[in-house]
Amino acid sequence: MVMLTASVATVLGAGTGFPVAWAQAGAPQGSPPATGAGGEGGLEIQARSALLVDATTGQELFAQKADEPIPPASLAKIMTLDLVFHALEQGQITLDQEVPVSEAAWRLSVQAGLGGPSAMFLEVGERVRIEDLIRGVAIASGNDASTVLAEAVAGSEEAFVQRMNQHAAELGMKDSVFSNSHGLPGGEQHVTARDMARLALHVLKEHPGILKYTSMKYFEWKDFAAQPNYNRLLFRDPRVDGLKTGHLSEAGYHLVATAREGDRRLVSVVMGAASDALRVGESQRLLDYGFQQFTNTRVAFGENGRQVVPVFKGAQPQVTVQPAEDPVVTVPKTAAGEVRSRVELKEPLVAPLERGQRVGTLTIEDAGGRVLRQLPLVTADAVPRGGFFRVLWDSVRLLFRNLFG
Template identity: 40%
Template sequence: MNNIRRKSLLSVSTLAVGLFSFTAAAIVPPSPTINARSYVLMDYTTGQIIASSGEHDQHGPASLTKIMTNFIIGKELERGSISLDDEVTVSERAWARNFPGSSLMFIEVGKQVKVADLQRGIVVSSGNDASVAMAEHIAGSEDAFADLMNTHAQRLGMTNTFFTNPHGLPAPEQVTTSYDMALLTQALIRELPDAYALHSEREFTYNDIRQYNRNSLLWDRSLNVDGVKTGHTAESGYSLITSATDQDTRLITVVMGADSERSRATESKKLLNYGFRYYETITAYEAGESFVTQRIWGGSRDDIQLGVKDAVVVTLPRDQRQHLEANFVLDRPLEAPLAQGEVIGTVYLTLQGEDIASFPLVSLHAVERGGFIKRIIDSLKQRFSDE
């Protein structure tokens, strides 16, 4: 559909006129230079990428892998196939001694450990041993669990990711990208809030061993960071995924391949500060909101209210809401009968003349066919109508 056929909602909707008044346009500077191999700054709600570089370049995921491991644990808890009170017997393969020099929960072979503790051992302590124990408990083996990981990755659209183990230690073919990890983090927050909440915990004690979350931004008072995960191997460098909120805006950052722990935190904070300073998430229209009334032909009534079924949420540069314009295109003449919620066109949101979003235009109520005489009269009127 082209702009010529669009009808302006601003000219027919007092709501739109009320929402959007005109002020001077804000200036948004370029995103900061980030010292990492790749990075992404994403608006959680809309999925819009605000800034990125090398976002589809593949890297070893290191312990960022454990976000997927926690995601699957959350899904299995949701399904009821496991419970937080399940006692998991630690196998020799999951024994802490098999992972010298790496992140551990320090579980011991033959001991029974609750799922609730293992999940925290994975998320907070980044335990490679706990990851294997949970993989075996859920799927029977690490290989079978990896198949489950890749099935979920495919469903989430992580097209450049492949997992071979539940902990992220280097393995042939195991790769991901900063964009794919942003998608996974977005899904974890949206679909499994209880599982995600563990990523905000600053410490975890098991077997009298206290360990602190390696995400240093959880302690940064200048930001409201509530997750998510660090990762490091010699091959992949230092990585960090964060998520933080400011009023109605939640941002996700993924920084992969920084050169130190300090650097990954510093670069992530630069992205978060930039995103919150210059962008915001707004609701342009609420679910079920009516913003235009149109003539309908051959119906039991003459007019029909049109609007949106779901809330329309967009990411904008700050202070640009007043410059939003909305217009629409009808797919076909409005003729009865029409069902409630039936899609009859498309609404386009534009900012400074550029399309930034489109969404279905739907009927907000049903209109039945009119009587025979009404249909004949409407048919004659429609021939001479410009609508």
């Protein structure tokens, strides 16, 4: 393994790619990163748990009891919508498809009519478009709509819950368990702020179209009065365009919010606040903190983001290597010019090599040596094995290289 270290000039920017969490870099939990290593201290959120994450880099900018298990309430519907959008993209269902309302879903609607949990007010036996059900979940937090969607995607609520927990495991939501598609009490279910942030980042990356629905301020359905979105941040901050609220008496008030300002997007999680007003206000404080105190910085790599390295026994003598994702990190605005990078490449590279094959790591650190992000370095093109004489000659070269260094 060859390691190259370089100080890097930086510019503001944003990347795309699924992130690596700041927590992996050793950021302290229960408080914002210390001054000089990722932020200003002293911020405290009035809720059972809270988390703030940059959606581009995945770095945690603030964490407060982020691994405390708490009943999800309607935050479970983020997972429901995630699986619905997976089914849409795989062609299992379509937006215009009409599906029947079961008695189980209708009973949830009846409960809402009697002053119970939120609903879309569906009638048993009626057929409803998938897209209308998505709106009913994303805006009005309809428990009846969640049940109908679960049955449409998996055949039954029980089968859908199995998918929810399987998908949670695949995403690395190691501290989360779901027992239904809507989050109402019943069975063992709990999530953490960190797991909900992980889910939100996945949804934003894989299904950005979900923001079309979570950003809608009102839900209009039949001749009912328009229902305002439970996410009150939409009405006070134009940067906010999702994702979901939740509330249970035993859990408190939750809000997973996302906001975009320029090229940056943040995800905040507030769980277990004492009131709706408090979850909104504390979520606003987190988002303001993230936008005001931090910036995203792109580090240089090679020439125009690429580097050419030699290859042994290949049809070509070299291959272009590049980061698998945009090399962007989130840092305090006061430390934007103080990041540095280390390049580690496997040595030697021997053909055949596949396109996109990992051949090294780009590590981005702050001035104090704290790892901010690590990105795979991958091949830009495939390199097939060379002919007989190329392989023979490079075998001799490798032999002398191993003998004499």
